[in-house]
Amino acid sequence: MDIKLSSDFLTGLFFCSLGALAIIIGSDYPIGTAARMGAGYFPLMVSSGLILLGGILIIRSFLTETEEIGAIDVRPLLLLIGSILLFGLLIEDWGFPVAGLAVVIGARIAGRHYKPLETALLAVGLVGFCLVLFSYGLGLHLPATRLW
Amino acid sequence: MELFNDLLLGFSVALTPANLLYGFLGVLLGTVIGVLPGLGPVATISILLPVTFALPAPAALIMLAGIYYGAQYGGSTTAILVNLPGESSSVVTAIDGYQMARKGQAGLALATAALCSFIAGTLATLVIAVAAPALAEVALDFGPADYFSLMLFGLVAAVILAHGSVVKAIGMILVGILLGTIGIDANTSLERYTFGIPAFGDGIDFAVIAMGMFGIGETISNLGQSEGGRSFVKEVHGLWPRWADIKRFIKPALRGTFLGGCLGLLPGGGPVLASFSTYALEKKLSKTPGEFGKGAIEGVAGPEAANNAAAQTAFIPMLTLGLPSSAVMALMIGALMMQGLSPGPQLMNQRPDLFWGLIASMWLGNLMLVVLNLPLVGIWVKLLSVPYRMLYPAIMLFCCIGVYSINNNALDVMLAAIFGGFGYLMKRLHCEPAPLLLGFILGPMIEETLRRALLISHGDPMVFLQRPISLSFLVLTVLLLVVLIAPMIRVTRQRAFEESTD
Numbered sequence: 201m202d203i204k205l206s207s208d209f210l211t212g213l214f215f216c217s218l219g220a221l222a223i224i225i226g227s228d229y230p231i232g233t234a235a236r237m238g239a240g241y242f243p244l245m246v247s248s249g250l251i252l253l254g255g256i257l258i259i260r261s262f263l264t265e266t267e268e269i270g271a272i273d274v275r276p277l278l279l280l281i282g283s284i285l286l287f288g289l290l291i292e293d294w295g296f297p298v299a300g301l302a303v304v305i306g307a308r309i310a311g312r313h314y315k316p317l318e319t320a321l322l323a324v325g326l327v328g329f330c331l332v333l334f335s336y337g338l339g340l341h342l343p344a345t346r347l348w
Numbered sequence: 349m350e351l352f353n354d355l356l357l358g359f360s361v362a363l364t365p366a367n368l369l370y371g372f373l374g375v376l377l378g379t380v381i382g383v384l385p386g387l388g389p390v391a392t393i394s395i396l397l398p399v400t401f402a403l404p405a406p407a408a409l410i411m412l413a414g415i416y417y418g419a420q421y422g423g424s425t426t427a428i429l430v431n432l433p434g435e436s437s438s439v440v441t442a443i444d445g446y447q448m449a450r451k452g453q454a455g456l457a458l459a460t461a462a463l464c465s466f467i468a469g470t471l472a473t474l475v476i477a478v479a480a481p482a483l484a485e486v487a488l489d490f491g492p493a494d495y496f497s498l499m500l501f502g503l504v505a506a507v508i509l510a511h512g513s514v515v516k517a518i519g520m521i522l523v524g525i526l527l528g529t530i531g532i533d534a535n536t537s538l539e540r541y542t543f544g545i546p547a548f549g550d551g552i553d554f555a556v557i558a559m560g561m562f563g564i565g566e567t568i569s570n571l572g573q574s575e576g577g578r579s580f581v582k583e584v585h586g587l588w589p590r591w592a593d594i595k596r597f598i599k600p601a602l603r604g605t606f607l608g609g610c611l612g613l614l615p616g617g618g619p620v621l622a623s624f625s626t627y628a629l630e631k632k633l634s635k636t637p638g639e640f641g642k643g644a645i646e647g648v649a650g651p652e653a654a655n656n657a658a659a660q661t662a663f664i665p666m667l668t669l670g671l672p673s674s675a676v677m678a679l680m681i682g683a684l685m686m687q688g689l690s691p692g693p694q695l696m697n698q699r700p701d702l703f704w705g706l707i708a709s710m711w712l713g714n715l716m717l718v719v720l721n722l723p724l725v726g727i728w729v730k731l732l733s734v735p736y737r738m739l740y741p742a743i744m745l746f747c748c749i750g751v752y753s754i755n756n757n758a759l760d761v762m763l764a765a766i767f768g769g770f771g772y773l774m775k776r777l778h779c780e781p782a783p784l785l786l787g788f789i790l791g792p793m794i795e796e797t798l799r800r801a802l803l804i805s806h807g808d809p810m811v812f813l814q815r816p817i818s819l820s821f822l823v824l825t826v827l828l829l830v831v832l833i834a835p836m837i838r839v840t841r842q843r844a845f846e847e848s849t850d
């Protein structure tokens with residue numbers, strides 16, 4: 201079957217699945233009546249609306265030519281997201297300096313023209329600067345890295 | 349006389365050394381980040397938002413307003429010097445501003461932008477001081493049904509903000525509303541969509557979504573584009589305009605202020621519409637329309653005044669009705685809620701210090717922009733010459749620290765990362781993140797007012813049509829929808845935005 205991978209089609213699919221997922225997860229929430237709404241009433245309304253809009257988009261994608269999705273830059277997407285996730289994983293057990301170095305180096309690798317020495321200097325400089333500014337300057341609580 | 353006393357109260361709040369310092373810091377930080385190409389006011393405010401959470405409410409709002417003006421002005425600087433508008437409202441400034449800069453008039457263009465923004469800011473602040481209390485008075489009579497219809501109207505109007513497809517924009521609003529239902533339901537104390545994670549009980553922090561979708565998502569988009577040879581104007585001299593220049597730009601600035609001030613009041617109108625329509629107006633009024641696009645000072649003065657005036661008057665519906673007319677105002681409402689305040693007509697009576705302090709600091713913020721930015725223009729130029737590959741890792745680090753410091757919760761950082769990826773992918777699908785944020789902020793209020801309205805009417809939906817205020821908002825909403833869907837207008841709207849998305 202010829203499914204045009206138009207942005208309308210994919211967006212519609214996404215809206216429909218999100219709406220359906222919300223309805224399935226929320227199926228235990230009591231609906232109640234219009235006068236006394238339960239926790240499930242409003243989410244059900246919104247999810248149904250989302251499925252309706254998704255349906256319109258899917259139908260429209262078969263009827264008219266729509267914009268194609270542009271190229272997705274996988275490298276910055278995965279590496280940048282990955283390095284921020286890494287920051288989240290490291291910050292509590294390993295402390296801010298380690299997590300900070302990880303996110304700067306990871307983010308730098310995500311871009312083009314990666315140079316190891318420049319990146320190392322940038323990472324150390326930035327983390328040092330933030331440590332002074334946020335930890336000592338603004339008194340923000342950032343977990344410390346213990347070297348033992 | 350009462351106005352005078354109120355303003356005096358405002359200045360007494362805004363002029364305390366601490367608040368003055370926070371305002372100054374806000375303007376400075378806002379400009380520093382706003383100058384960076386590719387980061388508009390929304391991204392700048394999202395990134396800097398957590399810095400303000402620890403402050404007392406007036407200081408936090410004053411600082412945020414400073415960040416907003418700074419970011420907006422920083423965007424104009426980039427537009428003039430690099431021809432790279434950081435946000436859609438300075439797209440128009442780039443047309444003639446960059447041409448002026450190439451002709452060696454960079455200093456004049458920057459000074460014109462700053463002075464016209466200041467003129468517009470001063471007048472618009474006065475308008476807020478007069479109009480906001482009156483409007484708040486009216487809004488006190490609003491019942492839940494009226495609020496519901498008002499917010500529906502606000503959301504539909506916000507669709508104008510989104511580029512491209514109306515259906516997708518409404519869909520993004522619904523996704524935002526759905527995200528807003530995460531957490532413990534206030535009425536029945538039942539957990540919704542928390543997946544058993546205790547941290548989700550209070551719902552997702554809006555700063556996490558804002559920073560993820562705007563800060564991180566935009567950076568991914570920027571990395572995908574080639575850095576390429578950006579040619580920018582490094583020579584800035586002749587900063588002070590001559591008398592002849594002032595005579596040329598004063599009238600466009602005043603016209604821009606008026607038009608921008610009116611358009612800023614409309615939900616969804618905002619700075620973008622203001623700057624585009626003022627540019628068109630000035631071109632029509634000009635005796636030498638051929639000069640436009642080749643470095644006409646009127647083409648910088650009018651739109652800059654207009655977008656600043658609109659940026660200011662957008663505070664009126666936000667402060668008096670609790671209705672955000674743009675993503676920036678949604679962020680402001682979020683910041684207010686973080687401080688435990690609910691924006692709306694009661695705000696002015698409950699916290700007059702905050703209300704009038706903010707208004708006074710708006711004017712001070714504009715003054716600081718002129719005092720700060722013109723002498724420091726050399727530094728902004730230097731900042732522009734720092735390559736992007738050195739800047740964005742720093743921005744990512746600030747984002748991480750910012751998100752983490754909201755609750756000292758590592759989960760927030762990971763959520764922000766996920767929203768960053770989500771925001772980027774949705775952008776590739778031509779879905780804008782701004783409507784989602786608006787939906788997320790307004791969602792809980794919509795649910796609350798809907799429930800209360802129907803509880804009062806014993807479940808009868810006709811209540812929305814019986815109350816005159818509610819009915820008028822619903823009629824306006826339907827009219828807007830008709831206008832949006834009418835094909836002819838859709839084409840022109842697309843054309844207007846095509847220029848801005850390049």
